Amino acid sequence: MSQTPDIDELTPTTAITILLGGAETTNESKVLMRVGARVGFLWQCVACREASYLERTACSHCGAPRPGAAATD
Known part of the structure; x- marks a missing residue:
């Protein structure tokens, strides 16, 4: 059985990707997005x-x- 890394060790993007990947229903996905x-x-x-x-x-x-994002060239 694989171990899930501690969320504190992950970047925010990686952490939310792992959590969303584990969502089993549409409602779970919506809650995690919020x-x-x-x-x-x-x-x-x-x-x-x-x-x-x-x-x-x-x-x-x-x-x-994105609102408030600096424009990039």
Whole structure:
């Protein structure tokens, strides 16, 4: 049986990815997405309402810029 690493040792993106990967129902996924957004691991796009990882400066679904993200060239 494999051991799950301590969340404290992981980056926020890796941690939320592991948690979302273990979700067994749509409701579990939705709850984890809300928790991820509350603790700052994810942000919600104002254009399409999809969640993206904090490292992204644009929505992974529609490409809209993250609110407050610095523009990159």
